[in-house]
Every structure is written in C-alpha cells, then in structure tokens.
C-alpha cells in the first residue's frame with residue numbers, strides 16, 4: 001500500500017476544505033466571507049491562503065444566553081483559497097498537489113455577470129465549468145492509478161502477494177470509472193475497499209460542494225437557482241451538493257452589524273445566509289456533527305464524526321479524558337434550555353448516564369466523568 005498521506009480525521013485536527021474554481025469566479029471573495037477576516041489580507045493571484053471559519057450554531061448561541069459564560073467557542077474549520085484552476089494549469093499535477101491535504105472541496109462556479117471581469121471562456125456556463133474542473137480532478141486521479149498499477153505489476157513480478165492482487169482489482173474499478181469521466185466520489189465501495197482507498201490521494205473522491213455564485217438579481221430566488229442553471233441533477237449525486245449563493249450580497253452581509261444584516265436578509269427573502277448554508281452543508285456532507293459542553297467558564301461545540309462513541313468524543317476534548325473515561329452525563333440541548341440548567345435537567349429526569357460505547361448524537365450536551 002502507498003503511504004497513507006491523506007489527512008487522517010483525528011478530531012483534534014481542524015477539518016480543511018479547499019476552495020477551487022476557474023479564474024475570476026469569486027473564490028477569494030467567498031474565502032473572505034467564510035473566514036470573516038480570520039484570513040491573511042492581500043490575496044494575490046496564484047497565492048494560497050489558509051483561514052479559519054467558525055461554524056454557525058444556533059444551539060450554542062442559545063446556551064450562551066442561558067449560561068452567560070466567559071467564553072463561547074464555536075466549532076471551526078479551515079478553508080484553503082487556492083489559485084485558479086484552468087485547462088493547462090489544472091492538468092499540471094504539481095498544481096493539484098496542494099489539494100491532497102483537504103477533506104472536502106468547494107468549487108466556486110460563476111453565474112454572475114460583470115462586464116469588467118469577463119467570465120471563463122468568454123461566456124457564462126456553470127455546467128461547462130463544472131465539467132472542466134471535474135475532468136481535471138479525474139485526469140489527476142487517473143495518473144495516480146496508472147502510476148500505482150505500474151508499480152504493483154513490477155512488484156508482483158518479483159513476488160506473489162494476494163494483497164497487491166486485491167489492490168489491482170480495486171484500481172481497475174477506479175480506472176474504469178475515471179475513464180468514463182465519473183469522479184470517484186460517485187462510486188460506492190465496500191468497507192474494505194474504502195479502507196484501501198484512504199491510502200491514496202484521489203482528488204475526485206473528496207466530497208464536493210458546488211457553490212453556485214449568482215448574480216445579485218437572483219438573490220431573491222436561491223431555491224430555484226440550481227434548476228435554472230442546469231445543476232439540479234448534480235445535487236442528488238453521492239458526495240455532492242449544490243449551494244446557491246450570491247457572493248456580492250454575502251460580502252455586504254458580513255460588513256453589516258447583525259441587526260442590519262438580518263434586515264437585508266429579510267429583504268432578499270433569505271432564511272439563512274449563503275455563508276451559513278455552505279458551512280452547514282460542508283459539515284453534513286462530511287458526516288460531521290457537534291456535541292456541546294456547557295458551563296459558566298465556557299460554552300463550546302466540538303466536531304466529531306457521525307457514529308463516534310462517547311469515549312471517542314471524550315478524546316476530542318483530551319486524550320486523558322478518553323483514557324480515564326467512566327461515564328458520560330448527557331442531556332439534549334433543547335431539554336437543557338427548557339429546564340434552565342444542569343441540576344434542573346437532572347431533577348426533571350432529562351439527564352442520561354451513558355457508557356463508553358454510546359453513539360453520540362448531534363446536539364448532545366455532555367459532561368464526561370473520568371478518572372485521572
């Protein structure tokens with residue numbers, strides 16, 4: 001097996017999403033919106049920027065209002081603003097290498113007019129742009145497959161190895177999909193194959209969010225936007241989501257005080273900002289959930305993978321808590337709010353004691369009992 005260089009999803013590491021797209025489609029604008037100034041200023045063409053985005057969480061806001069803590073800590077994730085990918089440069093694998101360490105991809109697709117900044121190819125065509133860039137990813141992966149197959153065949157000539165035979169079968173499947181221009185994220189693999197795949201750095205396997213960057217004239221009808229631009233069929237594909245937003249409106253929203261931003265959203269008929277929708281979608285597509293901790297010193301959201309146990313979740317806070325895990329006291333965030341506090345929740349019978357193998361649910365508020 002090749003060395004596993006794909007970032008393992010340890011919970012103490014921030015999840016990272018790469019923002020990709022053709023030239024002048026609004027990548028850096030979106031990056032700034034997402035990271036709200038928690039980003040290096042003065043992004044230059046060709047530069048790579050890394051920033052941190054807070055994951056909006058209404059539950060945390062409400063618990064903070066109840067506890068009035070010294071500190072409120074939202075879950076966070078990293079966004080990487082990479083230089084434009086296009087045709088020749090996209091097919092340069094050195095260029096795509098920077099994407100190997102991301103957990104997910106956001107492809108910014110241009111659907112806005114701007115006379116001073118002509119669209120890719122001289123004409124707006126979101127579908128074409130998506131196909132172009134997906135092809136770049138597919139070709140990159142095909143090259144990886146080719147290289148690995150060559151290597152395995154060489155090794156197998158020297159010595160028999162059933163594991164390598166298995167890998168060859170898997171790679172043949174990948175190659176077949178890629179040659180018919182299917183990104184690997186759309187392919188279902190068995191659990192053992194999935195495990196083998198984590199050793200590779202396939203880019204088309206990463207969950208993909210197409211951020212459809214609309215003209216401000218369309219800001220009032222986001223719901224129908226994917227359909228209008230011919231992207232509706234993409235939304236249903238495995239590991240894929242479409243998030244319509246209007247970069248210009250979103251940029252204005254981030255500049256405004258909260259009350260005014262809310263007014264502006266109402267004027268556009270937006271129930272949620274595109275920024276929040278995008279972050280939320282990334283979270284869900286990757287199978288991430290948050291559990292919460294609440295007290296006077298701090299109210300905080302912690303990122304874990306859906307399906308993690310209470311003991312594993314404890315490890316997200318500190319490995320010592322995981323090691324010394326005894327029990328988890330758990331209350332649903334709504335019950336905690338309703339009862340008005342931990343002791344009241346206990347009295348109302350809303351607290352549950354769970355063991356190390358309990359599967360943590362999104363929005364569980366947890367107090368870990370541990371030794372040491």
Ligand SMILES: Nc1nc2c(ncn2[C@@H]2O[C@H](COP(=O)(O)OP(=O)(O)OP(=O)(O)O)[C@@H](O)[C@H]2O)c(=O)[nH]1
Nearest residue numbers: 022023024025026027028029045084112246247248
């Ligand atoms: N009308 C409109 N203009 C936008 C929108 N998003 C970005 N722009 C404008 O488009 C231009 C390019 O935006 P950037 O965010 O720099 O695009 P980019 O994809 O990072 O560009 P490169 O890094 O050079 O490839 C800027 O002039 C933005 O103001 C949008 O949603 N609507």
Ligand SMILES: [Mg+2]
Nearest residue numbers: 027028043045
């Ligand atoms: Mg840019």
